[in-house]
Every structure is written in C-alpha cells, then in structure tokens.
Amino acid sequence: MSHHEEKKEKPLSEVKREKMINFRDMSTCEATIQMLEKVASDGFETAFTRAADMRPCPIGADSACCKHCFMGPCRLNSKDPYSRVGVCGASIDTIAARNFARMVASGGAAHTDHGMVMLDVFREVVNGNIQGYRIQDEQKLRSVAESIGIQINGRSVKDIAVDLYKELERTYTQVEGEIPFVKRVPAKTLDTWRKAGIVPRGAMREIMEIMHRSHMGVDQNFDNIVKQCSRTALADGWGGSMVATEISDILFGTPKPHVAGVNMGFLKENQVNIIVHGHEPLLFEAMIASSNDPANIEKARAAGAAGINLLGMCCSGAEVLGRHGVPHAGNFLSTEPVIATGAVDAMAVDVQCIMQALPKMAGCYGTRFFTTNPRARIEGATHIEFHEHSPGECTDKIVSLAIERFKNRPGPVTIPQRRDMGVHGFSHEYINYMLGGTFRGSYTPLNENIINGRIRGVAGVVGCTNPRVKQDYLHVELVKELIKNNVLVVQTGCSQIALAKAGLMKPDAAVLAGDGLQEVCETVGIPPVLSLGSCVDNSRILIACAEMVRIGGLGDSIADLPVAGAAPEYMSEKAICIGQYFVASGVYTIFGVTFPTVEGTQFHKLLFEGLEEQGFGKWGFSTDPYEMAHLMINHIDKKRAALGIMGERERKLFSMEDRRTAEG
Ligand code: SF4
Ligand code: MSK
Numbered sequence: 001m002s003h004h005e006e007k008k009e010k011p012l013s014e015v016k017r018e019k020m021i022n023f024r025d026m027s028t029c030e031a032t033i034q035m036l037e038k039v040a041s042d043g044f045e046t047a048f049t050r051a052a053d054m055r056p057c058p059i060g061a062d063s064a065c066c067k068h069c070f071m072g073p074c075r076l077n078s079k080d081p082y083s084r085v086g087v088c089g090a091s092i093d094t095i096a097a098r099n100f101a102r103m104v105a106s107g108g109a110a111h112t113d114h115g116m117v118m119l120d121v122f123r124e125v126v127n128g129n130i131q132g133y134r135i136q137d138e139q140k141l142r143s144v145a146e147s148i149g150i151q152i153n154g155r156s157v158k159d160i161a162v163d164l165y166k167e168l169e170r171t172y173t174q175v176e177g178e179i180p181f182v183k184r185v186p187a188k189t190l191d192t193w194r195k196a197g198i199v200p201r202g203a204m205r206e207i208m209e210i211m212h213r214s215h216m217g218v219d220q221n222f223d224n225i226v227k228q229c230s231r232t233a234l235a236d237g238w239g240g241s242m243v244a245t246e247i248s249d250i251l252f253g254t255p256k257p258h259v260a261g262v263n264m265g266f267l268k269e270n271q272v273n274i275i276v277h278g279h280e281p282l283l284f285e286a287m288i289a290s291s292n293d294p295a296n297i298e299k300a301r302a303a304g305a306a307g308i309n310l311l312g313m314c315c316s317g318a319e320v321l322g323r324h325g326v327p328h329a330g331n332f333l334s335t336e337p338v339i340a341t342g343a344v345d346a347m348a349v350d351v352q353c354i355m356q357a358l359p360k361m362a363g364c365y366g367t368r369f370f371t372t373n374p375r376a377r378i379e380g381a382t383h384i385e386f387h388e389h390s391p392g393e394c395t396d397k398i399v400s401l402a403i404e405r406f407k408n409r410p411g412p413v414t415i416p417q418r419r420d421m422g423v424h425g426f427s428h429e430y431i432n433y434m435l436g437g438t439f440r441g442s443y444t445p446l447n448e449n450i451i452n453g454r455i456r457g458v459a460g461v462v463g464c465t466n467p468r469v470k471q472d473y474l475h476v477e478l479v480k481e482l483i484k485n486n487v488l489v490v491q492t493g494c495s496q497i498a499l500a501k502a503g504l505m506k507p508d509a510a511v512l513a514g515d516g517l518q519e520v521c522e523t524v525g526i527p528p529v530l531s532l533g534s535c536v537d538n539s540r541i542l543i544a545c546a547e548m549v550r551i552g553g554l555g556d557s558i559a560d561l562p563v564a565g566a567a568p569e570y571m572s573e574k575a576i577c578i579g580q581y582f583v584a585s586g587v588y589t590i591f592g593v594t595f596p597t598v599e600g601t602q603f604h605k606l607l608f609e610g611l612e613e614q615g616f617g618k619w620g621f622s623t624d625p626y627e628m629a630h631l632m633i634n635h636i637d638k639k640r641a642a643l644g645i646m647g648e649r650e651r652k653l654f655s656m657e658d659r660r661t662a663e664g
Contacts, residue, residue, distance in 0.1 A: 023040075025470065026052075026467065026470055026471060027471035028470060028471065028476065029330065029334060031337075032471060038340045039336070046337060047336060047357065047467045050467075051468060056468065059075050063596035064095065064598055066095040071088060076092045088216065096597050097229075098219075098225060100225075100226075100596060102211070102214055104573075104576060104580050105232060107233075107574035107576050107577030108207060109207050111574060111577065112172065113375075114279055115239070115241060115247070115536065119171075119172075121247075122247045122251060125251065129389065132390065135251060140246070140250050142160060144246045148164075148181065151163075170202060172204050175201065179235065179238065179239050181238045181243075185238060189557040189558045192559070193230075196227060198230045199234075200231050202235070202239075206228070209228060210231075213225060223606060226603075237542055238542060241536040241539045242539035255322040257423050258423070259422070260423075262330075262422065263419050263501055264330060264338055264418055265416060265418045265419035267344070269415060271306050271406075272345050274309070274345060274402050275313055275338065275347045276313070276347075276350075277316055278349045278354060278376075279319075279535070284319065285391075286386070288324065289391075293399075296308060296396065296399045300403050305403070313330055313334070314335065314353050314493075315534035316534075318493060318497065318533055322426075322531060325425070328497055330501075331494035331495075331497040332465050333465040333466070333471045333494075334471075335355065336358065342411050343414075344365075345367065345368065345409075346368040346369075346370060346398055346402035347369050347370070348370045348395075349376070350373045352376075356379070358378070359381040362381075366410035366411065368398075368401050372398075373386060384398060422504075422506050428532075428540045431530070443544075443548055446548065447553050448553075451554070453647065454517065454520050455486060455517055455520060456486040456487050456516070456633070457488075457562035457633075458487065458548075458562070460538070460541045461478060461479050461482070462575075463495050463535075464493065464495075465569045466593050468571075475498035475569060476499060476504070479499055481626055481629035481630075482632065486514035486516045488520075488528065489530070490529075490541055490544070491529060491530065492531070492532050492533055492538050494569075505529055507522075507526060510527065512528065513528040541565075541582075542582075545561060545586075546558065555639075558587065558617075559617060564587065564632035565590070566591070566592070566632060567579060569593060579619065584611075584617070590619070592628065595619070607619040
C-alpha cells in the first residue's frame with residue numbers, strides 16, 4: 001500500500017482478538033484493571049491491548065537500524081553485529097550512538113522547552129506584563145539567585161528577579177562558556193566534566209550540535225558522540241529542567257509535605273470532573289483558579305452538580321499533588337482507562353506523554369477532550385489555545401464545556417472505589433528542614449545517618465509506566481526491596497504515583513523498611529519513600545546529591561556518594577536524557593523494559609562500564625525488580641566501602657572540634 005492510500009480502519013468493536021488478555025498480567029493497579037476490563041467488554045482498545053497485538057520491532061529495540069539517510073535504511077541485525085556495516089560504512093557502534101544521541105536530544109529538548117516557557121512567563125510577570133501569575137515564593141527567589149552569585153542583600157524582589165531572569169536565560173542561549181547552575185555542581189564533579197570537555201553551554205547550542213553531529217557523515221566515533229550526549233543531557237538536568245523546577249517553585253510555591261490522595265476513587269459522581277494531563281504547571285494553575293471561581297461553581301450548581309472536582313494525571317498531576325494537594329487520578333498508563341469511568345467530563349492536556357489514542361477514547365465515552373498548547377494538537381481533539389497573558393480565558397471555557405457535558409452525561413458512571421492517601425510534596429529544601437530541624441536546617445543529619453549506617457544510601461526511582469511490562473509492578477517491588485535494605489527512596493513522575501497507590505507514602509509504611517531506615521523515619525515522622533514531583537523535578541535529586549557532597553563525609557564528588565537511580569518501566573526519550581544526565585553526573589542508573597543497544601558492542605561497553613572508569617556514573621539494565629534492587633545495593637555498598645563507612649555505626653561527621661584537633 002502506498003503512503004497516499006487511505007487505510008480503512010475497522011470499527012474497534014469489530015476487531016477480533018486472537019487471544020483473550022488477562023489484564024492482571026498487565027497491571028497491578030486495581031482501578032486500572034477494573035477499567036481495562038470495562039473497556040474490553042465495551043469493545044474498545046487501549047495501549048495495553050495494542051501492545052499485546054503488536055510485538056515490538058526487535059531491530060529497533062536493539063537500536064540496530066539507521067535511517068539517517070536515504071541510501072538506507074540500513075539494519076545491522078545479524079548475530080555478529082560487526083559482520084556488516086551500513087551502505088556508508090557506518091558501524092553498529094556509530095549507528096547505536098547516533099540513535100541514542102537523538103533520543104537524548106529529543107528528551108532534552110522537551111524538558112528545556114518546558115523550562116524556557118516557564119522562564120518566558122517569569123520574565124513577563126517580572127515586567128508586569130502578566131497579571132494572572134505572580135511571584136509566590138520570595139524566599140526561593142532569593143536562595144536561587146544567591147546560589148548563582150546574584151547579590152541579594154538590600155535589594156528589591158523586582159531587582160533580584162530581573163537579574164535572575166537575565167542570568168537564567170543563558171541556560172538556553174549561551175554560545176560559549178558554562179551555564180549558570182554549573183555553580184551548584186560539586187568541584188570534583190565539575191572538574192571531571194571540564195577535563196572531558198562536556199560542561200554544557202546553552203541548551204540550544206548543545207541540542208543543535210548533537211543534531212548536527214548525528215547527521216549522516218559527521219561524527220562517526222561513538223566515544224565522541226557519547227561525550228556530546230553527556231553535554232546535551234547535562235544542559236537539561238543542570239539547565240532546562242532545573243530552571244523549570246526553580247521557576248515553578250518561585251511562581252507557584254515550593255512544595256511542602258501534606259496529606260493528599262491518589263487514585264480514580266477521587267472522581268466524584270455528583271460533581272463536574274475535570275482532569276488535567278501533561279507537564280507544564282501553567283495550565284493546571286489556571287485551571288485551579290477557574291475551578292475555584294465562585295461564578296463557575298455557581299454555574300456547575302445550576303447544572304445540578306455538587307461542585308467542580310479537579311484532578312491531575314501524569315506529571316501535571318504530580319506537580320500540583322506536591323504543591324497544592326490536588327488529587328491525582330493515576331499515572332501515564334491509566335490515562336486511557338480513566339476515561340472509561342464515564343465520570344470524566346473534560347480532560348485538558350498540554351504537552352508530553354499524551355497518547356494520540358486519547359481523543360478517540362474520549363469519543364467512546366462522551367468525555368470532552370481539549371488540547372491547549374500550540375505545540376501539541378491532536379486530530380479529533382477540540383483545541384482551545386492557552387495564552388499565558390490571559391490564562392483564565394482558556395480554562396474558563398473548558399470548565400463551561402465540562403459543566404455542559406455533566407448536564408448531559410451520555411451514560412452511566414462507574415468509578416473504581418480506590419483512594420490512597422499519603423504524604424506528598426517533598427523538595428530538596430524540605431529535606432534540609434525535615435532532617436535538620438528549624439534551627440540547624442541542613443543535610444548534616446542525612447549524611448550522619450548514612451555514615452552511621454542507619455541509612456545505607458539513597459536511591460532515586462523515577463520514570464514512566466510502559467505496557468510492555470506489568471504496570472506499577474516493577475516500581476513497587478523495586479522500592480520495597482530497597483527500603484527493606486535501608487535505602488531511602490526519593491521519587492518523581494509516574495513512578496511515585498505507583499508507590500502512592502501501593503500505600504508506601506504513608507509514614508506507617510516505615511514498618512516495611514529495615515531497622516535503621518525505620519528508626520530514622522519514625523523519629524522524623526516521614527515515609528521511607530519521598531515524592532519530589534514531576535519528571536523535570538529530577539533536578540531536585542541532583543541538587544540533593546550536590547548538597548550531600550557539600551556537607552561532607554561522603555566523598556568529594558557525586559560519583560563518590562552511596563546513591564543509585566532507576567527507571568524500571570520507562571517509555572519516553574526524556575527518560576533516556578534523564579538517565580544520561582544522572583550517569584554523567586556520577587550516578588549508577590538502571591533501566592528496565594529494554595535498552596537501545598546491542599549487548600557486547602563497544603558502545604554498550606562504554607555506557608555500562610567505560611564511563612565509570614572515566615569518573616562518571618554508568619548505565620545498568622535489568623527487567624527483574626529484585627535483581628535491579630541488589631545491583632543498586634551492591635553499588636551503594638561499593639561506594640560505602642570506598643568511603644570507609646562499611647559496617648560502621650554511630651560515626652559522626654567531623655565536628656569543628658575534631659577539625660581543630662586535626663589541624664592543630
Ligand atoms: Fe545507512 Fe549510513 Fe545512511 Fe545510516 S547513514 S542509513 S548507515 S547509509
Ligand atoms: S509523565 S515522561 S510517562 S514519568 Fe512525566 Fe510519566 Fe514518564 Fe511521561
């Protein structure tokens with residue numbers, strides 16, 4: 001069939017399935033399973049059934065094909081990947097490295113563009129051109145400004161903010177030199193980057209260069225390509241993503257722990273239910289304002305509703321769950337099933353992780369589906385554009401249309417009665433306060449508890465859900481195994497929603513932790529699993545790592561710390577970029593599902609071994625959550641042994657007194 005011919009699709013209800021699917025094999029989320037069964041009995045499809053019907057392409061999964069020019073596409077999928085080269089002579093190492101580079105570029109572009117939008121809004125707020133938002137966290141503004149060398153003493157908020165904008169703009173546009181947040185990187189880590197020539201310039205430059213270098217006939221040395229992968233990824237982690245997080249905190253408030261709820265049971269049959277899904281907090285913050293607007297609430301009441309009920313999903317949801325306690329209906333893979341409740345009157349989306357299938361699913365259950373961002377329009381969706389200068393215009397319209405749909409709900413409503421409460425909204429700042437107390441807020445107690453062995457180390461467990469593996473299962477089992485072994489877990493993105501549904505974000509989940517971690521959690525009153533926000537908020541984990549190094553006692557660089565990271569169910573290119581910036585920052589980072597390389601190639605060896613030998617972190621891979629946990633724990637123990645803190649209890653950090661004695 002030529003690509004001009006129209007492919008006739010069968011109505012979904014007529015699609016005959018060869019094998020019956022047991023959704024319990026595909027998810028551990030009870031609400032999602034209930035809805036998947038409903039969707040199947042209603043005769044519709046979801047990502048779960050499409051994944052079951054379509055085997056992943058094995059050549060693509062190995063990243064063994066190249067379509068960077070039209071002499072190809074070339075595939076090097078023989079048993080011996082070195083037995084063939086592409087038409088141009090490209091080796092498997094070049095092909096895999098170039099493909100990887102483009103994943104890093106795309107993932108990094110998503111985060112940095114998100115960060116740049118936040119910065120645009122910040123500039124307009126500071127200049128008085130946007131009235132709908134304002135600086136809500138002046139303390140955070142001052143601390144971010146100070147961290148990159150901006151004078152704050154005796155200056156007005158506006159003056160500091162103007163300087164901060166100018167400085168952070170360089171995160172994107174800087175042609176030469178180092179981006180501002182590099183000032184937060186521990187000296188030894190930065191030294192490793194400088195020696196390797198990978199300190200990032202502006203993200204625009206790095207992403208442009210990586211796209212150039214991965215073009216046909218340019219960089220054909222996998223080692224050199226990986227250097228640019230690191231540089232570009234660092235421009236995201238310590239650049240675009242960090243700007244997104246910091247500016248969001250300045251504009252909307254730094255998260256503080258509070259009790260909040262997760263799962264589909266927070267939909268309310270007698271209210272107008274609106275879900276916001278995507279990534280940037282701007283749409284959601286405006287939607288919160290519109291849903292709380294008395295005029296809109298009155299309209300909803302006039303339509304027979306008891307009120308307007310707002311919920312989040314994916315990372316949009318994670319942002320406001322942490323910041324404001326808005327309930328979260330579920331992670332990425334639950335975005336289709338939730339529509340089958342029939343209770344979602346409107347779903348509004350902005351950017352990233354929005355399946356094209358959603359408007360179709362919305363059509364099946366009469367849900368109103370709205371795209372709002374000029375970057376992300378979807379066939380079949382109603383587009384109501386969101387403008388930062390008049391945010392309420394878009395969200396008020398969506399609220400009105402949701403009310404209209406409530407009045408005319410097309411069918412019965414089935415809401416899975418699952419509600420999971422937990423403590424959400426940690427931040428790297430709050431870890432200071434929580435462990436150090438008001439008067440000695442610092443990471444010292446965290447470091448002390450790591451040194452004395454109560455806490456073995458810290459793990460970041462993050463990332464998506466993916467229908468190629470059982471939804472939530474790997475996240476939950478991995479985290480349980482880690483905390484059982486006294487590893488404190490910090491989380492972001494869809495992963496944290498999996499753990500919240502499993503009840504691990506309640507302080508009493510500390511009983512599942514090993515003795516040492518349990519003691520710390522009970523003393524401080526925290527759960528053993530701390531949620532830090534959305535995917536861009538992985539930058540909070542970087543800052544926490546830098547702070548642990550700065551406090552002392554755990555080595556001189558991030559690579560010395562007893563920490564590890566994992567994205568066991570990842571699906572997006574953003575995750576690859578995140579993984580690469582953690583690896584380049586010095587962290588052992590393990591992915592599940594599949595890894596886009598051919599094992600045994602030089603490129604694979606570089607990622608999985610060679611980078612560590614050069615002073616960075618390294619990649620790891622496993623599809624088994626227990627193996628993954630023990631790979632991470634072994635790594636943590638290796639770092640503890642190198643620090644000389646293996647098996648020690650009660651050793652304190654060097655006090656000033658000790659220092660004087662040692663120096664004297
Ligand atoms: Fe094939 Fe080389 Fe063209 Fe890639 S760049 S498609 S390997 S000829
Ligand atoms: S939303 S990138 S599925 S974490 Fe950030 Fe979730 Fe992964 Fe999207």
